[in-house]
């Protein structure tokens with residue numbers, strides 16, 4: 442593998458203040474990409490961008506630059522502004538990683554409009570708006586500079602369901618439809634659309650989910666949800682960390698995946714096989 446396989450790529454990442462988005466931002470930059478990190482948590486993305494730029498200045502492996510922007514993915518204006526900031530800072534946009542996502546478990550009969558709307562807005566509508574605004578810029582740049590890449594973050598629940606997180610499952614099924622439908626819609630502009638589906642990844646999202654699952658009475662004590670899934674549902678018998686995901690995210694952003702489109706790749710230790 443070429444350690445500089447992302448050199449020359451300008452990449453926007455949504456939800457990059459922590460968890461997988463932050464880890465991927467650092468990994469992309471270490472492989473030569475310039476990254477624009479967007480999040481509702483502005484201080485968070487500023488800190489990640491600061492780490493990336495400091496590593497460059499101090500002669501670390503990073504050869505890419507980073508900027509941080511305030512981005513609420515549910516706002517079309519914010520998505521458009523983040524795309525503009527990326528192209529202004531780096532000259533163009535080659536890849537957009539639609540990573541921002543949230544979850545809040547509830548049993549089926551307890552799901553209310555607020556729970557449904559909040560999750561679907563961020564995870565499903567947020568990805569659609571991000572794809573559209575990134576594609577608008579890519580179309581403007583012209584097909585010769587492609588293939589451009591949209592990468593949508595799905596989940597194991599893009600292909601299966603758990604009955605205590607149904608709005609989240611619906612939003613990640615929407616991701617799969619955005620990947621396959623988007624691939625068909627955008628191929629004429631030399632834009633590919635792919636994604637990946639993590640399984641159980643130890644991030645702030647899952648730490649919170651773990652607490653929430655105890656609160657609704659699904660599990661008795663914190664930590665049990667991850668251990669129980671690892672033991673009973675993950676073929677490799679362990680949950681994962683952001684480091685388990687960065688390699689596939691990097692492959693999908695690189696020219697090594699140029700002949701792929703419309704695909705959702707699972708990174709789940711063998712939880713869901715298709």
Ligand SMILES: NC(=O)c1ccc[n+]([C@@H]2O[C@H](COP(=O)([O-])OP(=O)(O)OC[C@H]3O[C@@H](n4cnc5c(N)ncnc54)[C@H](O)[C@@H]3O)[C@@H](O)[C@H]2O)c1
Nearest residue numbers: 456458459460461481513514541542596639641642644646
């Ligand atoms: N952790 C897991 O086990 C797991 C498994 C499968 C899929 N995923 C998906 O991976 C992605 C990243 O998850 P993570 O575990 O790193 O989560 P995380 O909670 O650690 O990070 C998510 C980031 O998204 C940001 N965000 C939330 N709402 C936003 C909005 N409206 N606009 C912009 N940013 C927003 C948060 O501030 C946060 O920085 C999500 O799409 C998630 O659904 C996570």
